Amino acid sequence: MKIIVVGGGGREHAIIKKLKENKQVEEIFALPGNGGIAADATCVDIGAKDIPAIVDFAVKAGIDFAVVAPDDPLVLGAVDALQAKGIKTFGPNKKAAIIEGSKAFSKDLMKKYNIPTASYETFTDMEAALSYIENCPIPVVVKADGLALGKGVIIAETKEQARQAVRDMMEDKVFGESGSKVVIEEFLTGPEVSVLSFTDGKTVIPMVSSMDHKRALDGDKGLNTGGMGTIAPNPYYTDEIAKVCMDTIFKPTIEAMNKEGRTFTGCLYFGLMITEKGPKVIEYNCRFGDPETQVVLPLLESDLLDIMLKIYHGKLDEAEVKFADKNACCVVMASEGYPQKYETGFEITMPADKNIYVAGAKLKDGKLVTGGGRVLGVTETADTLKGAIDAAYETVKSVNFENAYFRTDIGQRALMAERK
Numbered sequence: 001m002k003i004i005v006v007g008g009g010g011r012e013h014a015i016i017k018k019l020k021e022n023k024q025v026e027e028i029f030a031l032p033g034n035g036g037i038a039a040d041a042t043c044v045d046i047g048a049k050d051i052p053a054i055v056d057f058a059v060k061a062g063i064d065f066a067v068v069a070p071d072d073p074l075v076l077g078a079v080d081a082l083q084a085k086g087i088k089t090f091g092p093n094k095k096a097a098i099i100e101g102s103k104a105f106s107k108d109l110m111k112k113y114n115i116p117t118a119s120y121e122t123f124t125d126m127e128a129a130l131s132y133i134e135n136c137p138i139p140v141v142v143k144a145d146g147l148a149l150g151k152g153v154i155i156a157e158t159k160e161q162a163r164q165a166v167r168d169m170m171e172d173k174v175f176g177e178s179g180s181k182v183v184i185e186e187f188l189t190g191p192e193v194s195v196l197s198f199t200d201g202k203t204v205i206p207m208v209s210s211m212d213h214k215r216a217l218d219g220d221k222g223l224n225t226g227g228m229g230t231i232a233p234n235p236y237y238t239d240e241i242a243k244v245c246m247d248t249i250f251k252p253t254i255e256a257m258n259k260e261g262r263t264f265t266g267c268l269y270f271g272l273m274i275t276e277k278g279p280k281v282i283e284y285n286c287r288f289g290d291p292e293t294q295v296v297l298p299l300l301e302s303d304l305l306d307i308m309l310k311i312y313h314g315k316l317d318e319a320e321v322k323f324a325d326k327n328a329c330c331v332v333m334a335s336e337g338y339p340q341k342y343e344t345g346f347e348i349t350m351p352a353d354k355n356i357y358v359a360g361a362k363l364k365d366g367k368l369v370t371g372g373g374r375v376l377g378v379t380e381t382a383d384t385l386k387g388a389i390d391a392a393y394e395t396v397k398s399v400n401f402e403n404a405y406f407r408t409d410i411g412q413r414a415l416m417a418e419r420k
Helices: 010-019 051-060 071-076 078-084 094-101 103-112 126-133 159-170 239-259 293-299 304-312 385-396 412-419
Strands: 002-007 027-032 065-068 088-090 120-123 140-144 153-156 182-186 192-199 204-206 215-217 221-224 229-232 266-275 278-285 327-335 356-358 361-364 367-370 374-382
Touching (some): 002 051, 010 293, 051 078, 065 304, 071 094, 088 304, 094 103, 120 126, 126 159, 126 182, 153 159, 192 239, 192 304, 239 278, 327 385
Antiparallel strands (some): 215 221, 229 327, 361 367
């Protein structure tokens, strides 16, 4: 089989490495891929949002199967365009991808179908949003309605911060048109859990849970990023909570999307908060999370391509989906200054025999050099969480590039939870 994977980050590298395990795979093309992905796939210089070029390449190259990994092309309708040409795909169509493409849509869906989430209000008028803030409890969460590279969510600790967030989004357009509409919602407290799930619109099979570390600095300080590291499984996600989530969140969400005529197939990501009143949805993503994928897929013992094909054919209930009874830790190595200003172009040296996913790097004169904010995801697995964390940081020591930065406390919160 010839496969294309749309995207060019660490998540896509993890997907490609897993797909390569299937002996039916002849060749994988990454569109656009990156300098590190080039070791595992043929990179083609086509942007992930250039849907006409993606479709044209897929047709001419005789592609058998396409995996659309990032949110932007999914929301723009890449799956619809590929399927219109008869190409089998993994990922939701445009109508279903709105579950991430519009936070207002997803909040309204949860309200309509009684899926537990934070209370909220939606605004298209800036003055109305500013007026609402004057009477709402603090802290409060301000979200840009549309896609914003994972950065369109502001937790405001003061009313002034909340007002500034609204102005930034609606007046100054810091997230472009994504901030034309904002959602202002109740601030929830409790441990966060990420649960990726396979679904064909009928069956939903959760993957192993994970814990992301969004803040740039140790101790969960600093700015929000795309994610500085992850561990799996998440110790806060007990069997009891998993059952509650299946009954009150996972199945009801799939059924709600069906009732809305927006049947979801692919990977549906549930961002959850385990509150005192039970688990609630913070957000939905219409695809594999990044860097959650980098700890979840290494624990998948079943064949990823087989699962994806079963989903395409609506036969997920016939697929074997099995995860190893182990732990995984991914430490993200970034460019100093991320997520703000940072320099790139520095040569990367790293061991070839380790599980390192390349997120932001390019080839220059035959050498791998840094090319983004998040550069690498160093992942290790072990029988225990502490073992996985220690192994990941040991591997980090063997990776070198100028201005490398990483958090030193990935997984520490999870270790504390394990000890309780």
